[in-house]
Amino acid sequence: MKTKATALAVLLLVMALIPAAVVGLTNSRNDVPAAQPDENTDRGVRFAASLCDDDFCDEAIRAMVILANTDYQEGIDFDDNSSKELYNRVSDIYHANRTSRIVSEEPVPYAKISNGKTLGDPQMPQLCPVASPWDCIDASADNSAQCVGISLKGVNYLCRQGYSAEEALLHYLPRYKIET
Secondary structure (H helix, E strand, O other), rough: OOOHHHHHHHHHHHHHHHHHHHHHHHHHHHOOOOOOHHHHHHHHHHEEEEEEEOOOOHHHHHHHHHHHOEEEEEEEEOOOOHHHHHHHHHHHHHHHHOOOEOOOOOOEEOOOOOOOEEOOOEEEEOOOOOEEEEHHHHHOOOOOOOOEEEEHHHHHHHHHOOOHHHHHHHHHHOOOOOEE
């Protein structure tokens, strides 16, 4: 009987110590520095966020993520003045859509707004002129703007009209392909 009582006492003592040990292990994990974010991912999110305005719809942001995934942002300097809220929206969409990108051997030209038209360029025969009349109704329209490539505000307009991110990008880049 004494042996059973001793065994029960030891068992109860062990059971009482287990939660303390688990808490100790949990607390010691908090001392381990968090893994550093992937620098390329962070740069891709910042690059995509720099292309967006706060009023861009999620599908247009997805189009900006596709641009950021195209692997040409390495040599491009960009100012990221995006709000924390926009950055977080872009980050969520970026992490959910990292697989799509434009297939291109060279940079994909773009501008925030094209003032109603994009132009072709003999140096880039894969581009062709595209009308962007929705840019003219934007408050930030610049009468002297001329754009070769993609109008980012035009992409947002098209996405708000029901185009997918891919359809909106290919409207401006009809000879390109988007790879998933």
